[in-house]
Amino acid sequence: MRKLFIAGNWKMNKGIKETGIFFNRLFELIDNYDSIDVAIAPPFTSLPEAVKMCREKKVLIGAQNMYFEEEGAFTGEISPLFLKELNVDFVILGHSERRHIFNESNELISKKVKTALKHDLTPVLCVGETLKEREDEKTETVLKEQMDSAFNDISPDDAKKVIIAYEPVWAIGTGKTATPEIAGDAHFFIRKRIKELYNSIVAEEIRIVYGGSVKPENAKALLDVKDIDGALIGGASLSADSFAKIINIGMEV
Ligand code: PGA
Secondary structure (H helix, E strand, C coil), rough: CCCCEEEECCCCCCCCCHHHHHHHHHHHHHHCCCCCEEECCCCCHHHHHHHHHCCCCCCCCEECCCCCCCCCCCCCCHHHHHHHCCCCCCCECCCCCHHHHCCHHHHHHHHHHHHHHHCCCCEEEECCHHHHHCCCCCCCHHHHHHHHHHHHCHHHHHHCCCCEEEEEEEHCCCCCCHHHHHHHHHHHHHHHHHHHHHHHHHHHHHHEEEEEECCHHHHHHHHCCCCCEEECHHHHHHHHHHHHHHHHHHHHC
């Protein structure tokens, strides 16, 4: 059985003070959530506060990005060593905003996945097609390219540790959610590709979560889909109340 991974991606929201307010409220609302993985990725500067507040609460804390080198002349970048020093658990890589606003390539993301695994940071690898790619019936081609590049040279044991987030670009921050059928088909395709790249054991164990306008109102229908192992939540994770609702739904599916 794959454990559900319910994660909030705060993007460029919430400094240290708001991080503290959020977790104080969240821990009033959730309890006994051991059956699922609850996770938050705050901005870099709020990571120490988030780690501190979650130390005894078993909420996983992650970064939203990192560089693939450990140190050097890379102005503005963050090393995996700095994340380890903060006791960060996971790192989101290849988010569509990184791919499309900051022009991150499949090649760069592939290097970051290797570095994260080397440093025992769980990569949350985002893949997903744009609206144009979907309309041109290129969804599977794009997903295949993104996955084949990210998993290039990754051993089966390491591959199992990766969490894949299927995030159709047209559904992110737009209020348009993929229907459970559309998301389910994409997840099925992704798992099938993992089986082709590795074997059925890796394909059965790897977690594939859905992201794109997940909210309390649609979470159950999405989480009920067989191949959907959790959610990566942007907007609805900014409020402790709505994030807690999704966690509670996750505990019941
Ligand atoms: P959204 O963001 O839930 O606001 O659509 C999801 C994401 O970007 O991970």
